[in-house]
Amino acid sequence: MNCTQAAECVSALFDGQTISREAAAHLSDCEQCRARLNDYAEMGAELRDVAGASWPWAVPQGQWKLAEPAAATNWLRKWRGTMRIPKFAFAFMVIVILALTGGLTLVKARSGGNGPVLVLRAMIPGKGLVGTCTGRVSPEQDMCSFGMMRLPGMLTASLRFFSREGDRVQIGIRVKYEPPDRKPAPDYDEELKDVPLERYWLDADKPLSVPIAGLGNMEIFAEFRDHEPPLPSADATLDPEPNELRIWSPVMIRDSRVLADFSNMFLGSSNQDSDSAGVLYVPKEGRFIFALRPFEGAIEGDIQSNRIQFAENGHSYLLVTGGPVARANYEHVWVLHQPEWRPTDPSWTDHLSISQAKLSEALSN
C-alpha cells in the first residue's frame, strides 16, 4: 500500500473508524501519512476554536411560538396597525368576497366536513386504496389495522390517533412491507410487533406521504365528518362483488342474547376468491371461520340478505351485518367454531377481532 491508497484511511482513522490491517501497517511507518494525520488534528482544533468564538450572540427569542394558533391574534393586531388602505375599503372588500364565496361555504358545510368523526384513507399510488379507518376519536386511541396482499408482496399497517388541532391531526403509524413468497404472521399485530410507531401531523386538505421500504410511498388522507360513513371505503358499493363474503359491522347473537358487537369492524374485498374466509374472534368463545364453500369440520348455515343463521350444539346463532353478506347466488355459508382457539399475542386475548384470510391458512394456524 502506498500513501495515495492510504490517504482516505488517515481521514477515517482520525474519525475513529476502523481501518484495514494493511493500512494501519503503512501508517505506522510512513512519515508523510503521519504528517497528514497531524494536519487533520490541527485543522480540526483550530476550526473548533473559531467556531466557539463565532457564536457569542444571544439566542434570539423563539419565533416558532407564532405557529401556535393563539398567536394569530398578535399577528392580526400588528397587521391592523400597519394596514395601508382605508379600513372601510378593506371591510367592503371582505364583505364582497364573503358574498361571492357564500354559496361555496354552504355547500361545504352541508357535507359535514368538520365533525367529530375522523376518516383516514391509505392509498398506494398506482395500486389504489389499501385501508380505511373510521371512527370518533379520543387521544391515544388505536384506530385500526389493515393488510393488503398481492401487491405483489404484503403490506401491513396500523394507525393510531393522538390529537387534533383544528383541521390538523396527529397520528401514529406502524407500517411494514414484505416482498412476495414470505408467509405472513397470523394477525396484523403479530406482524407489526417489532415495528416502531412513528408520529406524523397531517392536514385535512392534503395527503401525507409515508415512505415504505421496498414499496414506495403510502399516501394517507384525513377527513373530518359529522357522521360515520355508511360504507367502509369511499369506492365501495352496497352490492358485494362476485365470490365476496362481506361482513360489515356485525352483531353476533346466540339464543337471543348478544354475544359480540363488532361495531365499525369490516371484512370483505373485491379480490376474494373461493379460498377466502372470514375470521371472527370472540373473547372466551374462540373463533368462528366463515366461508362460502364447504370445508372440513364446518357446519352449514343460511344467508338471508344481511344475516347469517346457523345452529351448533343446541345453540342458535344469528349474525346481523350492515349490508348484504354475499350475492344472491350464495344461499349458504359454512361455519367452523373453534372454542379453544386464542390469539398468539396474549394481549389480544380479551379483544374482538375480525379478519380476512385464506381458508387453508386460517385452518392451519
Next chain:
Amino acid sequence: MADDHELWERICSRDANAFEAFYRDNAGRLCAYLRQIVGNSQAAEDVMQETFTQIWRSPNGFRPALGSLRGYLFGIGRKRAAEWWRKRERAGEELLEKGREEAEEGRASFSAIGDAFARLTEEQRSLLWLREIEGQSYAELAEILQVPVGTVKSRLFAAREELRSIWHSSGSRARSKK
C-alpha cells in the same frame, strides 16, 4: 438516545416547555452552522427560526434508530438553507450575486483557518462543520445529507484534503501557528 426519544415524544404531544428547552439548547449551534451555509447572521437566524417553526408545526420524520435529535434538527436546517438559496436564485441573479458577496464576507472574517474554510464548497463546509464542530457520526451524517455512509467517508476525506491544500498554499498555517 433514550433521552432524545423521550424529548421527541413530548414535542410531538405539544409540550411547549420541552420544545423551548430543545430550542434553547440548540438554537445557537444551529445558527452558527447555518451561517456557514447562508453566509450572514441575519439570514442564518431567519432560517434557524423557520427550521424550529417547521418542527414545532409538523414534528414528522424523526427516527431515533437512525440518529440523534440534534442530527435531525441540523438535517432540516440544511434543507431550509438550501430552500433559502433557491429563493434567492428565483429572486434574480443580481440579488444572488449580492448574497454570495455577503456570504463571502460573513464567512471569511473570523480567522486564518476561517479564510481557508470559506473557500471550500458549501457541501464541504457543511460536512466538515457537522463532523468537526458538532461531532456527528458517519451514520448521522449519512442521514442528514441523505447519502450512503461510504460516500460520507470519501467526501470527508476530499473536504479535508481541500482544506489542507488551501491552508498550506496560502501560508495560513504558518500565520496560525504564530
